[in-house]
Amino acid sequence: xxxxxxxxxxxxxxxxxxxxxxxxxxxxxxxxxxxxxxxxxxxxxxxxxxxxxxxxxxxxxxxxxxxxxxxxxxxxxxxxxxxxxxxxxxxxxxxxxxxxxxxxxxxxxxxxxxxxxxxxxxxxxxxxxxxxxxxxxxxxxxxxxxxxxxxxxxxxxxxxx
Amino acid sequence: xxxxxxxxxxxxxxxxxxxxxxxxxxxxxxxxxxxxxxxxxxxxxxxxxxxxxxxxxxxxxxxxxxxxxxxxxxxxxxxxxxxxxxxxxxxxxxxxxxxxxxxxxxxxxxxxxxxx
Ligand SMILES: [Zn+2]
Ligand SMILES: [Zn+2]
Numbered sequence: 514x515x516x517x518x519x520x521x522x523x524x525x526x527x528x529x530x531x532x533x534x535x536x537x538x539x540x541x542x543x544x545x546x547x548x549x550x551x552x553x554x555x556x557x558x559x560x561x562x563x564x565x566x567x568x569x570x571x572x573x574x575x576x577x578x579x580x581x582x583x584x585x586x587x588x589x590x591x592x593x594x595x596x597x598x599x600x601x602x603x604x605x606x607x608x609x610x611x612x613x614x615x616x617x618x619x620x621x622x623x624x625x626x627x628x629x630x631x632x633x634x635x636x637x638x639x640x641x642x643x644x645x646x647x648x649x650x651x652x653x654x655x656x657x658x659x660x661x662x663x664x665x666x667x668x669x670x671x672x673x674x
Numbered sequence: 675x676x677x678x679x680x681x682x683x684x685x686x687x688x689x690x691x692x693x694x695x696x697x698x699x700x701x702x703x704x705x706x707x708x709x710x711x712x713x714x715x716x717x718x719x720x721x722x723x724x725x726x727x728x729x730x731x732x733x734x735x736x737x738x739x740x741x742x743x744x745x746x747x748x749x750x751x752x753x754x755x756x757x758x759x760x761x762x763x764x765x766x767x768x769x770x771x772x773x774x775x776x777x778x779x780x781x782x783x784x785x786x787x788x789x790x
Contacts, residue, residue, distance in 0.1 A: 528724055531724065531725075531726065532725050535725040588751060588754060589754075619762075621757070621759040621760070621762065622722075622723045622747070622751050622759045623723060623760045
């Protein structure tokens with residue numbers, strides 16, 4: 514997979530623009546529950562509020578996801594990170610990077626922003642402990658030069674959390 | 675910014691609408707509402723990759739695993755990955771000639787082209 518870091522962002526292709534416009538309309542009509550997207554003129558970057566689900570350890574908390582779309586979306590996955598402060602979670606690094614396979618190796622062009630959001634909420638909801646990944650400090654240090662999570666070679670933990 | 679209150683409450687469609695009193699957009703939304711109400715894998719008329727409808731120029735093809743796409747869309751994806759975007763199934767290599775070309779195509783002309 515070719516790297517497409519935020520620093521080398523190109524304008525969206527026509528296919529990407531069309532698809533994002535459709536997703537935006539669908540989001541307005543039928544937003545995934547627990548999320549709020551403040552619509553702006555910027556189709557290429559969505560900032561989405563995430564509300565911790567009731568009955569989970571994140572209940573009552575609010576976080577922000579930043580979704581950046583590459584030129585060749587949906588053939589390439591968007592870059593999805595939590596803005597500061599990122600939730601305390603065994604698969605979420607303190608710099609906001611998320612260890613979730615569908616954002617990287619398991620991305621499929623049939624996924625949408627909505628389906629990503631639902632996966633992230635389910636990942637949050639199934640957590641029973643509020644803690645950082647074991648390798649948090651090392652990883653975050655390695656990312657200091659502004660590396661995109663899409664350039665990380667992830668190996669994925671278990672699917673349960 | 676209007677939504678800072680009610681953190682406890684997961685925003686419903688209703689409350690999120692109130693947060694975006696963008697009238698022209700909402701009017702536009704009403705118009706397309708019926709059409710795009712359900713973007714889903716089950717939607718027979720819409721390609722799950724580009725979310726556009728099938729047409730005679732850009733017809734639907736069906737994979738062996740019974741999923742449908744525009745030929746151009748699945749072709750572009752298969753340059754990156756051989757898996758089916760909807761079910762992640764990989765092709766069997768003894769499939770001929772290309773796994774995703776096996777299946778129903780909307781136009782006759784196209785079917786015969788693929789069988790060559
Ligand atoms: Zn398509
Ligand atoms: Zn399939």
